[in-house]
Amino acid sequence: MNVKPSLGFVGVGNVALTLARLCSAAGYRVVAVYSRTVEKRTALAADMGALAAESADAVIESADLTLLTVPDDAIETVARSIRVSNGAGKAVVHTSGAHDAALLSSLASQGVMTGSLHPAFPFAKTGSEAEALRGVVFAVEAEDSSLRDWLAELVTALDGVVLELAAANKAVYHSALVFASNYTVTLFAIAERLLMQTGADRELVAQVLLPLLSGTIENLRRQGIPMALTGPLVRGDHRTVSAHLTALEGLDEQIAHLYRELAQASLPLLAARQINTNAWQEFLQEHGA
Numbered sequence: 001m002n003v004k005p006s007l008g009f010v011g012v013g014n015v016a017l018t019l020a021r022l023c024s025a026a027g028y029r030v031v032a033v034y035s036r037t038v039e040k041r042t043a044l045a046a047d048m049g050a051l052a053a054e055s056a057d058a059v060i061e062s063a064d065l066t067l068l069t070v071p072d073d074a075i076e077t078v079a080r081s082i083r084v085s086n087g088a089g090k091a092v093v094h095t096s097g098a099h100d101a102a103l104l105s106s107l108a109s110q111g112v113m114t115g116s117l118h119p120a121f122p123f124a125k126t127g128s129e130a131e132a133l134r135g136v137v138f139a140v141e142a143e144d145s146s147l148r149d150w151l152a153e154l155v156t157a158l159d160g161v162v163l164e165l166a167a168a169n170k171a172v173y174h175s176a177l178v179f180a181s182n183y184t185v186t187l188f189a190i191a192e193r194l195l196m197q198t199g200a201d202r203e204l205v206a207q208v209l210l211p212l213l214s215g216t217i218e219n220l221r222r223q224g225i226p227m228a229l230t231g232p233l234v235r236g237d238h239r240t241v242s243a244h245l246t247a248l249e250g251l252d253e254q255i256a257h258l259y260r261e262l263a264q265a266s267l268p269l270l271a272a273r274q275i276n277t278n279a280w281q282e283f284l285q286e287h288g289a
Helices: 014-025 038-048 056-062 072-081 101-108 145-157 167-197 202-223 238-251 253-272 278-286
Strands: 007-010 030-034 065-068 091-094 113-119 137-142 161-164
Touching: 007 014, 007 056, 014 030, 014 038, 030 038, 030 056, 065 072, 065 145, 072 091, 072 101, 091 101, 091 145, 101 113, 113 145, 137 145, 137 167, 145 161, 167 202, 167 238, 167 253, 238 253, 238 278, 253 278
Parallel strands: 007 030, 007 065, 065 091, 091 113, 137 161
Antiparallel strands: 113 137
């Protein structure tokens, strides 16, 4: 039976709070925690029965596997600030989805195994995602086989699914998640704004849009792409799309432009359903897409 590595966390935000609690519940020992904010590191360390370390260096010295859970733009700076007396058998991974382990090269040069571990999950509310995180995919990047094994075993212990990624694919991987998650929120906000233009209040708008979005997600789950796509493009309703564009151009040309671009991006889905897209292509060209 493999011995679980002891864990450390550098940075105490939403990701650290959730992963630390999940890992502890899965039988991992969280032995050290560091944050520049004393209150944060003290509170998490107390929850975990861990050392509230005075530096990131002390966390790496104490733990077998340290998760660097700081904002993306701080990863390389924090890594460069760390000095390790003996990196043999130690590992540090960051939790950025967009960046590869090269940001930790200063630690690799000290003999530390480096990699990245990214849960494909939207962390929105501090520490509340512990149960929801079970079953999600974790992108794992590590050249060292020992570290890959550690990370794969950790993901399995969290009831997660491993997606092994090459370093060169990290940015494409993360951009896909931004399209699916972050920009869904942006599109929802646009839809909310448009509905409120009609006189509906925000509460009523939510009653309109949330079931619609939930139904779309369920269609994706059950039918997948391209069958989950519904609406005027699928039905061939040119007059409807024309009315949409006329109304949107009167309100906000930028939103009208986005509508045209999304329609254009949807045409391959129509083609996959054996729907002739020639008429739509001509229509969108006439309307500036």
